[in-house]
Amino acid sequence: MGSCQSPEELDEVTLKLSNQNILYVNLSLGFIMLGVALKLHIKDFILVFSSPKSVFIGFISQFLALPFFTFILVLIFNPMPSVALGMMLVAACPGGNISNFMSSLANGNAALSVCMTAVASVCAVFMTPFNISFWGSLYPPTAEILNAVNLDFWELLRIIGIILLIPLIIGLAIRAFKPKIADFLHPFMHYGSILIFAAIVILAFRANMDLFLNYVHLIVFIVFAHNAVGIVTGLGLARLFRLPKPDQKTLAIETGIQNSGLGLGLIFAFFDGLGGMAIVAGWWGIWHIISGLSLAYFFKNRSL
Numbered sequence: 001m002g003s004c005q006s007p008e009e010l011d012e013v014t015l016k017l018s019n020q021n022i023l024y025v026n027l028s029l030g031f032i033m034l035g036v037a038l039k040l041h042i043k044d045f046i047l048v049f050s051s052p053k054s055v056f057i058g059f060i061s062q063f064l065a066l067p068f069f070t071f072i073l074v075l076i077f078n079p080m081p082s083v084a085l086g087m088m089l090v091a092a093c094p095g096g097n098i099s100n101f102m103s104s105l106a107n108g109n110a111a112l113s114v115c116m117t118a119v120a121s122v123c124a125v126f127m128t129p130f131n132i133s134f135w136g137s138l139y140p141p142t143a144e145i146l147n148a149v150n151l152d153f154w155e156l157l158r159i160i161g162i163i164l165l166i167p168l169i170i171g172l173a174i175r176a177f178k179p180k181i182a183d184f185l186h187p188f189m190h191y192g193s194i195l196i197f198a199a200i201v202i203l204a205f206r207a208n209m210d211l212f213l214n215y216v217h218l219i220v221f222i223v224f225a226h227n228a229v230g231i232v233t234g235l236g237l238a239r240l241f242r243l244p245k246p247d248q249k250t251l252a253i254e255t256g257i258q259n260s261g262l263g264l265g266l267i268f269a270f271f272d273g274l275g276g277m278a279i280v281a282g283w284w285g286i287w288h289i290i291s292g293l294s295l296a297y298f299f300k301n302r303s304l
Contacts, residue, residue: 011082011276025265026159028196030167032261035189036117037171038182039100044111044118054109054238054247058116061234061255063127067091069229071135074142081141082276083219087226088142089263089277090284092131094120094164096257102292106299108249116254121168128262129156149271159269163262215279223283227291231256249299257292260285 070091074084095117103113133153136142175182234255238248263281271277 011080011274022265022268025268026163028199029163029262029265031189031192032196033121033164033167034171035186035192036100036121037168038175038186038189040114040118040168040172041175042172044115053241054112054243054251055115055119057237057241057243058112058234058251058254059119059123061237061251062095062116062120063092063123063131065233065237066230066255067131067135069233070226071138073226073229074139077222077225079219079222080276081145082274083222083280084139084276085136085142085145085271085274086263086267086277086280087222088135088139089132089266090226090258090260090281091230092128092135093259093262094124094128095254096259096261096288096292098289098292099254099257102253102257102296103250105293106249106253106296107246107301108253108299109244109246110250112247113250113254116250118168120254121164124259124262125161125165126157128160129153132156132266145271145274151270156266156270159266160262163265211275212279212282215275216283219276219280219283223280223287227256227284227288230258231291231295252299253292253295256295257288258284260288 067088070087074087079087100110100113100117104110130153133146133151133156136146136151171182174185231252235248235252238251243251260281264278264285267273267277267281
């Protein structure tokens with residue numbers, strides 16, 4: 001692919017992956033979710049009922065407030081339609097798999113982070129397709145893309161259920177009935193999942209590097225601003241509802257760290273690797289690691 005002539009071309013180009021590679025991406029996402037689930041206990045879900053306020057505010061922050069503020073950001077920046085839909089899709093995804101590590105590093109509430117991961121993984125099965133369909137249909141340029149690809153809400157729900165829910169159930173079962181095996185597997189899968197996510201990004205862009213290099217400058221600031229909105233949304237809601245200081249750190253990280261790997265998988269499965277969407281999700285995946293670690297170190301010795 002040669003050099004690109006105008007930003008608008010990004011709405012027309014696609015990143016190609018074979019059906020076999022799309023299968024590898026989905027299997028990798030399932031592996032990442034299994035690695036997260038191996039750390040979870042049934043009591044993590046019970047914690048929702050014993051300390052519901054922070055978890056409830058976290059749910060609002062991740063699945064209601066961030067998609068809403070993303071929509072506002074789209075109206076302000078008026079980006080290319082494929083970039084706008086990529087932003088909406090990333091905002092619709094649950095928290096990223098490294099958020100637990102970052103919350104712990106920041107001296108946040110590690111138990112709350114794990115609990116939110118558990119709740120978000122279940123809720124995302126319905127909330128992710130809902131948010132993509134709802135917010136995408138409200139903005140005419142992205143509504144055109146959704147109509148063009150004939151997005152099937154129930155098929156989207158089914159795929160997300162397979163990627164998130166089945167590994168979650170398997171991981172919980174191993175933790176409950178074979179805890180020694182879970183303890184043995186978790187370190188490998190925890191750190192391996194970071195390498196796998198990097199592999200997903202490399203796989204997505206390996207054959208399309210010229211496209212990425214030609215266009216990434218157009219979305220660097222947008223992703224930076226979008227990620228900052230996620231962090232501020234989590235921190236702002238936590239402060240508004242006067243949550244404990246460690247919980248404030250955790251909500252800032254949980255809302256700012258999104259599962260953009262899942263976003264990439266959905267882009268290739270349902271949107272034929274649409275260029276703007278894929279570059280937003282891919283660059284988000286790189287940037288949120290940098291911003292999340294920086295934020296964790298900033299929070300580490302501060303009480304806010």
